[in-house]
Every structure is written in C-alpha cells, then in structure tokens.
Amino acid sequence: MRNLNSFLAMLKVEKKLAENTIISYEYDLKKYHKFLKENNKCELTVQFQDIEKWITDLHINGNSNSSISRHISSVKQYHKFLMIDGIRKDDPSRKLSIPKKAKKIPKFIGIDDVNKLLEMARNTVDYDSVRLSCLVELMYATGLRVSELVSLPISVIRNKEYVKTLEYLLISGKAGKERIVPLSKDAINALRKYLDIRSSYIIDNGGEKYLFPSNGKKTPHLTRQRVFQYIKYLCDSCGLDGSSISPHTLRHAFATHLLNGGADLRAVQAMLGHSDISTTQIYTHILSERMKELVFDNHPLNDYKIDSI
DSSP states (O other), rough: HHHHHHHHHHHTTTSSOOHHHHHHHHHHHHHHHHHHHHHTTOOTTTTTTHHHHHHHHHHHHTTHHHHHHHHHHHHHEEEEEHHHHTSSSSSSTTOOOOOOOOOOOOOOOOHHHHHHHHHHHOOOSSHHHHHHHHHHHHHHHHHOOOHHHHHGGGGGOHHHHHHOOOOHHHHHHHHOEEEEEEOOHHHHHHHHHHHGGGGGOOOOOSSGGSSSBBBSOOOBBHHHHHHHHHHHHHHTTTTTTTTOHHHHHHHHHHHOOOOOOOOOOOHHHHHHHHSSSSHHHHHHHHHHHHHHHHHHHHHHGGSSSOOOO
16 A cells, blocks of 8 residues: 555645545545455556446445546556556556536525524524634635635734724635635624634644644544534524535535626625636536526516417
C-alpha cells in the first residue's frame, strides 16, 4: 500500500483536496486493491480487461451509476499517478470512459419553511440553541457547504468588535480555492450572540482554532453529523419532514431563492464556489418548472379551450 499512501499524500499536499474527498479516494482504491489481490493481480500487472471485469463486478454487486463513476475516476487518477511517477510505464485505465451522470434537480425548501427553521432556532435560550441559530443563519445566508461551515477557522472573525463592521466571509473551499461570501444582517447578529458563549465549547483539543469548536475529544471542531442532527431536531420541532431536509437543502435554498429574486447566475456560481457554471445551471431547471407553473396557473388563456378547426 506504499504507492497508495504516496498517492493520497499527493492529493492532500499538491492538489489540496478536502479531507472527505481524500477519504473517498482511499475507500475506492482499497476496494480496487482487494479485487486485484483476489484475482492474483497487482497495480503493476493489471490490464485493461481486468479493470473492465472489476467494473462489471461493481454493477453486479448493486453499486449505483454515480458510485461506479466515482470508482472509475479514482482508479484513472491513481494509474495516471503511477505512470507519471515512473512506477509503471503504461496506464491500463487510459481507455476507460466515465459514464455521464444524470443531473438531478436539487431538493430545496420554500422561504416559509426556512423561516420556520430560523424562528425555531431563535426562540430558545440555551447555549446549544444560540450556536444552532448561528449555524442555520450562516448556512442560509451564505450557501456554505456544511464541511466548510464546521471547519471555519476563528481567524475569519478577528474579534467581537470586528463583527460590527463585518460584511462578508473569506471562504477557503475545495482545492483551497478562496471566495468571498456576503453576510446578511440576521447572520451577523446571530454570529455576535454566538461569540458571547463560544468559549463554553473550548476544551484542550485544539478547538480554539475553529469558529465552531467541539467539546468532544474525537474532533477539534463541530462535526457534519452533529449539524445534520441539529437540523433534524429543528424540523421535528416545527413540524417539517426532517428526513428530506439537510444542511445541503439549505445550500440549495440559498441558491434557488437568490435566483428567484433576480440574482445573476455568475454571482451565485461565485458564492457557491462552483468551478463550472454548468453545475450552477442546474438551478435554472427549478426556475423553469416554476415559470411553467406560474403560466399554467395564472395565464388567462388557460381558461379557454381551443376548438378544433
């Protein structure tokens, strides 16, 4: 596994990929190495036909198309690395093509439901609720990925006085790419209230470096899983379906509500941190469906039947 470890180190140091992305690569490639071992092959002897058999096995074992696409991508990147580093002279995965994934229209919730979540978080007084209110306000105001939110360094906030004049956050996203995200007044107010009680979460685990430190021993900052639990709790408390609403749903709501309000697609792309405009364009499908509904429901001609000639 020495070559695999070198590859993962390269992804972290040179590519600056997020920790969760590197974990996905590691998971896929360990499964690939297991397949090779079971078939008396290794990364130096495997051929194109062997990799095709591996892909067939993934289908047989019930992996989804998106999962298989990710596995193929991981293996192609790995063999490319082996060839560039001179560990192997050829790339047996070169001819593999990655199936195009069907673009799914993202799930989002309406403004009324977002307001229910925000009000439920605001109308409580214990420490966890103050932090929760800040998390939800920031998610909806910025469209941050939950992984970006929980790992925000405290350096984004110089001090409490600085928050009074704070207008945006400087976010380091995927592959270390930085972007500027404006803040709403409600998000700033929630942030100021949270900073008053933030110290109660700090223990001797390195959490003081993060805006949202964890008072647990396993991780220095709040975990993604904990935020998911918080959102489910809020949904259950205000009568929304917690099984269909997640932190990512709020990210989708942020983008969709901005576009519904007339925001420029390029501006939304920049705030979401999408490297490709086509990723952001998926939200225009939501707007197209909404426009159809508006026409069908409100156009006066829909009240008349056109007689055949």
